[in-house]
Amino acid sequence: MRMIVWSYGTELKRVWNGKRVSLKCSSCDRQATFYESTADESFKVFLVVDLYKKSRRVMQCGECQGVCDYFEMFPHEKEAFEAAQAKAAKEAHDRQKAEEQRKREATERELKRQEEEAHKRREQEQKRKDQEVNSELEALKKKLGK
Numbered sequence: 761m762r763m764i765v766w767s768y769g770t771e772l773k774r775v776w777n778g779k780r781v782s783l784k785c786s787s788c789d790r791q792a793t794f795y796e797s798t799a800d801e802s803f804k805v806f807l808v809v810d811l812y813k814k815s816r817r818v819m820q821c822g823e824c825q826g827v828c829d830y831f832e833m834f835p836h837e838k839e840a841f842e843a844a845q846a847k848a849a850k851e852a853h854d855r856q857k858a859e860e861q862r863k864r865e866a867t868e869r870e871l872k873r874q875e876e877e878a879h880k881r882r883e884q885e886q887k888r889k890d891q892e893v894n895s896e897l898e899a900l901k902k903k904l905g906k
């Protein structure tokens with residue numbers, strides 16, 4: 761098995777208890793042990809403050825530090841890994857949808873509450889006016905009764 765090996769400028773972390781494969785490195789041409797590692801790829805998005813961090817699974821040569829794609833070495837794992845990633849992405853999407861729904865419901869509840877409050881205020885105001893009219897009538901009756 762010969763792998764495509766390249767050198768990596770960004771930060772590499774060896775995976776603790778990760779996979780080890782012994783094979784001839786296409787970069788240094790030595791029989792070497794490749795260690796499972798992750799490479800962090802950071803993207804700074806200008807004008808937006810967000811910093812995205814993406815990890816890539818790689819295998820690193822123990823001799824020359826060259827790396828090759830993890831799934832090039834373990835192609836049979838690719839489908840399961842991508843399925844797990846797609847599942848995680850879908851779950852994150854569903855969570856966001858649920859959160860949006862929750863916010864929408866909260867807003868609707870608040871609007872309803874305000875409406876009910878305004879309605880109550882109008883009722884109280886009407887009651888007060890009715891009482892005023894009643895007491896005016898009382899006063900008028902008393903005046904006429906005299």
Ligand SMILES: [Zn+2]
Pocket residue numbers: 785786787788789790792821822823824825826
């Ligand atoms: Zn090498």
